[in-house]
Amino acid sequence: MTINAQQELRIDVREASKGVVHVVDRAEYVRRAREGGTLDDAWKAMADLGLLGLGVGEQDGGSGEGITGPVALMEALSEAGVPPVLYLLTAFARTAIQRHGTDEQRRRFLAPTVTGQMKIAFAITEADAGTNSFAMQTFAGRDGDHYVLNGEKLYISAADNADYIMVVARTTRRRDTEDRRVGLSVLMVDRHTAGVGLTPMKIDLHSPERQFFLHLDDVHVPVENLVGVQDDGMRTLFDALNPERLLVSAWAIGLGQHALQRGVDYVRERSPFGTPIGSYQAVQHPLARANAHLAAARVMLYAACEAFDNGEDPGANANMAKLLASEAANAAADAVIQSFGGSAFDADSDIVTLWPMIRLLRIAPINNEMILNYISERILRLPKSY
Amino acid sequence: MNVIVCVKQIPDPALPGALDSSSNTLKRDGKLILDESDSYGVEMALQLVTAAGGGEVSLVSMAPNGEVSGLRTALAMGAAKAILVSDPALKGSDALTTAKVLAAAVQRLGGADLIIGATESSDGYTGTVPEQIAEILGLPSVTFAKKVTIDGSTMHIERQTEQGYDEVTSPLPALISVTAGVVEPRYPSFKGIMAAKSKPLETVTAADLGITPVGWDGAGQTIVNVSQAEARKAGEVIEDDGETFTKVVSYLENLKLI
Numbered sequence: 001m002t003i004n005a006q007q008e009l010r011i012d013v014r015e016a017s018k019g020v021v022h023v024v025d026r027a028e029y030v031r032r033a034r035e036g037g038t039l040d041d042a043w044k045a046m047a048d049l050g051l052l053g054l055g056v057g058e059q060d061g062g063s064g065e066g067i068t069g070p071v072a073l074m075e076a077l078s079e080a081g082v083p084p085v086l087y088l089l090t091a092f093a094r095t096a097i098q099r100h101g102t103d104e105q106r107r108r109f110l111a112p113t114v115t116g117q118m119k120i121a122f123a124i125t126e127a128d129a130g131t132n133s134f135a136m137q138t139f140a141g142r143d144g145d146h147y148v149l150n151g152e153k154l155y156i157s158a159a160d161n162a163d164y165i166m167v168v169a170r171t172t173r174r175r176d177t178e179d180r181r182v183g184l185s186v187l188m189v190d191r192h193t194a195g196v197g198l199t200p201m202k203i204d205l206h207s208p209e210r211q212f213f214l215h216l217d218d219v220h221v222p223v224e225n226l227v228g229v230q231d232d233g234m235r236t237l238f239d240a241l242n243p244e245r246l247l248v249s250a251w252a253i254g255l256g257q258h259a260l261q262r263g264v265d266y267v268r269e270r271s272p273f274g275t276p277i278g279s280y281q282a283v284q285h286p287l288a289r290a291n292a293h294l295a296a297a298r299v300m301l302y303a304a305c306e307a308f309d310n311g312e313d314p315g316a317n318a319n320m321a322k323l324l325a326s327e328a329a330n331a332a333a334d335a336v337i338q339s340f341g342g343s344a345f346d347a348d349s350d351i352v353t354l355w356p357m358i359r360l361l362r363i364a365p366i367n368n369e370m371i372l373n374y375i376s377e378r379i380l381r382l383p384k385s386y
Numbered sequence: 387m388n389v390i391v392c393v394k395q396i397p398d399p400a401l402p403g404a405l406d407s408s409s410n411t412l413k414r415d416g417k418l419i420l421d422e423s424d425s426y427g428v429e430m431a432l433q434l435v436t437a438a439g440g441g442e443v444s445l446v447s448m449a450p451n452g453e454v455s456g457l458r459t460a461l462a463m464g465a466a467k468a469i470l471v472s473d474p475a476l477k478g479s480d481a482l483t484t485a486k487v488l489a490a491a492v493q494r495l496g497g498a499d500l501i502i503g504a505t506e507s508s509d510g511y512t513g514t515v516p517e518q519i520a521e522i523l524g525l526p527s528v529t530f531a532k533k534v535t536i537d538g539s540t541m542h543i544e545r546q547t548e549q550g551y552d553e554v555t556s557p558l559p560a561l562i563s564v565t566a567g568v569v570e571p572r573y574p575s576f577k578g579i580m581a582a583k584s585k586p587l588e589t590v591t592a593a594d595l596g597i598t599p600v601g602w603d604g605a606g607q608t609i610v611n612v613s614q615a616e617a618r619k620a621g622e623v624i625e626d627d628g629e630t631f632t633k634v635v636s637y638l639e640n641l642k643l644i
Contacts, residue, residue, distance in 0.1 A: 012579045015462070019573025050576040063576065 001309065006068055006302050013054065013072040017080070020045045026081030026258075030350055032208035038161055039084055039208055046073075046087065047116030055091055057098065061111040066309030067095060067243050071250045071301065078254025079261075083357070085209045086119050086158035088247045093120040093166045096186065096240035100228035109164070109188060121162035121191075122240070123153040123214050131370055133168065134180040138216060140169040140187060142223070142230075147171070147187060149195075149219040155364070158209040159198050165189045165214065168237065171230050184233035186240075188225040195219035205360060206353040242308060244365055245318040249301045249325035252361045256294050256329030259354050263287055263336030270339075277339070286335035293328035300324055316379055323371045326361040333358045387438035387536065389431040390498040391465070392488050392516065393424040395449040395456030396509040403509075409478060410609035412509055418449055420456035423504035425463070425571035427564050431502050432464045432572075434536060442466035444498065446491035448476060448484055452589055461582035462574030469494060473591040478602035481510075485518030490595035492523065500541065501561040505530060520561035528554050531562040548642055 001009070024032075024042040032038070046052050054069030056062025063069070070091040077084055090113055097109050112118035129135035138151025149169055159165060165188075172183030189196065197215035205211075228236030264287060267278030277283045304317030333355055337344040344351040362368050376382040395418035397403055404413045420428075431443040445460050445468035452472045461468060469491045476487065492501060501523075503516030520527030532551060533544035539558050544551040546565050574582070592600045624633050638644045 012576065015459070015579055016574060016576040019575070022573060048575070049573065050578075054576070063580075 001066070001068060001306060003302075006306070009065060009068060010072045010075070010302075013051070013069060014076040014079075016049050016051055017073060017076040019049045020051070020077060021080040021082060024082055026350070029082045029208060030206060030353060033206045033353075037208055039082075039086070040161070042082065042084060043087070043116055043119070046084075047114075052087075052116055053114045056094060056110050056114055060098065060106050061114045066305065067091075067246055068302065068305040068309055070243075071246050071305050074247050075250035075254040075298075078251045079257045081255070081258045081354075083207075083251050083255060085207065085251075086121065086161055088244070088251060089122045089157060089162075089166075090118075090120040092240050092243040092247055093122055095243040096166070096236050097188075097227055099239040100186075100236040102224075104224065105188070105227060112163075118163045119158075119161060120188075121156060121159045121165045122244075123156045123159070123165050124168040124237075125155050126151070126153055131367065134184075135174065136168065136170060136184075138167070138169040139173065140171050140185060140221065142171070145223055147221045147223065147226070149187065149189065149216045149221050151216045153214040153216070154201065154212075155203075156198075156212045156214045159191065159212045159214055160200075160210065162191055165191055165196075166227070166240070167214075167216070168233060169216075171233075181234050183231050184237070185230050186227040186233045186236045187221050188227060189216075189219060189221055193219050193221070205357045207357060241365075242314050242318045245322040246301060246304055246308065246314070248361060248365055249297065249304075249318075249321040252322075252325035252329040252358070253294055253298050253301060255354065255358055255361075256290070256325070256332040259329070259336045259351070259358065260287060260290055260294065260332040262351065262354075263332075263339045266336075267339050283339055286331075286338065290328065290332035290335050293324070293331055297321060297324035297328045315374070319371045319374050322366070323368050323375075326368060329358045330362060387435055387441035387500070388444065388498040389435055389441070389500045389502060390444045390446060390492050390495060391424065391427045391431045391460070392492075392501065392503040392519065393428065393445050393447045393456060393460050394421040394504070394507045394509075395419065395447055395453055396421045396507065399508060405612060410612045411478065414450050414453075418453040418456055420459040421504065421508050422571075423506065423508050423566055424460070426566055426568050427502040427504055428460045428463050428465060429569045429571040430534060430564055431500075433569060434500065434534065438536060441499075444468065444495050446488050446495065447471070448479075448487050448491075450474075450477065454587060454589075457587060458579075458582050459574060461585045461587070462578040463572055464578065465585075467495075467586040468588070470587065470589045471592065471595065472589055473593070473600070475592055475601050478605055479600055480605040480607045481512040481514045482518055482606060483597075483600050483604045485515045485522060486597050487592060487595060487600065488515065489519045489522040490597050491590070492519065494590070494595065497523075497559065499558045500536075501525070501559070503561065503563045505563045505565050516561055516563040523561070525559055525561050526556045527561040527563070528556055529563045531564045532568045534562060534564075 020042050023045040053062035054065050058064050126136045140147035140149045167187050167189045170183050171185040177183045195217040199213040201211040203211040267283050268276050270277050301321040304314045304321045308314040340351050343349050377384050398419050406413050435441045443465040445465050448471040457468045471487050506513035517527050528543045530546040531543045532546045535542045541556045543554045545554050
């Protein structure tokens, strides 16, 4: 896809996303975050407007456009202040299924997500294996025609509203393999299976979508729900986690741009000394700098999308995009908070409510320090530091 | 049943507008979007065609610089084809010239059972173009249509008035201007947006339509002066003394809202 084609796709997706924002706008999103409520109606609008087909090949009932389509949608909805995290999870889980799933899995798990009938959450993080996924304890033991899954996951976003959860588990224990990368497997777990439990976490990102502990207690998972090859889950994960970084970058850029626009609107009006504070360079420059950094991150992001869609290794660009996007979004939010002054902390201004989610994106789904480690080792060829 | 909708493409009202100081006309050199006032007409046309069980919706528009963004939006909503009249010579055209141009574009499409316009545009507000088109084409016209049903070759219209609405019957073909809010315009789907790219969109000049003179030469009016609109006055504050509702009722009655 050429840069012009990407730009055109971004514009088209943004245009179509207006029908979603009409259903749930920023004020409604914040209200539901505060008072409860799902994004089910926004999800239905995404299906009705043909947006859930983005990223799924036409042979699987979608409208194609690679990862670029879902990234453009995530960016557009985030820029409108309504980032749908379960959509993000579903989108990258589908990418892994498209590249590693069987024909039967593609039929079972892709087409229903295009029509909006299926949503997919993702579970990899554990309390004692945060950044180091290889240390995870969740284990799936083979027993005839199914696996028996046991373990505890946390920070599982929107799991209460998902139909399936893509769970990463060990199928060979760490002690039984020399290579730590061997022994992981990716399983599609029906959320309503006996033994699957959810406990809400006390995390407030000012989003209608909540975080959960996921309890897996002797959960029977049919072997046909294994995505990719047993014990070689890293290969499958590669095509989930790289798209995740791209989608998260879009989330950060979109939300950063949303914050920035809110700041620009504010400083254009706010005039305690008679002239708008937006006419002062001290106020303008941090906002202008944030805009430049968001634009640069966006260029990196879509270059990474291009690489992924061409079947190239997007690792370097995807990681750098996530780093730049999250830093740019945080700089934008900080400049906007400074511009708003004390009123940024009035919940009614809905500025401080943007902050936790934007700040989180320097940490999740992988902290920026690990990305810098990746750049140091893989791109600069420096010694491994940890 | 075939319907033609006259759609105007206007500067985004969300952005600060500017006047050309040499001509006192609105600057239209940037991207133009579909006038929201016309989105109601497009939606009504699509619903009428669906209810009739066949036919198509076509669009006519006049805009500078070959601008088609607003037309693409209406095509993405479901219209089948469009004619854009774009010509530097049209700069300065008044409402009557615009009506002549759009009427000629309607004829180029072969006419229709029904032509729909907005009551007024969101940037020019003359509120006269649709009726002038009807006069030029020799069609009956009904203004302020808020509900329309088609029964064979007869159209029943509920026409908005200050007190309520008139029930009007008109033969087809005819022209109506619709009020804002009569229907809820659909949001274009991704598929619709992609399909709109390949729908027929013909761009013609005033000369192609045989309309002359146009622009400043054809205008029967000139804008001699523009002055700042009066700043909005502070609203009336009513202290609640337990009888406030009577003041609110009387305020609304004065505005003829109740």
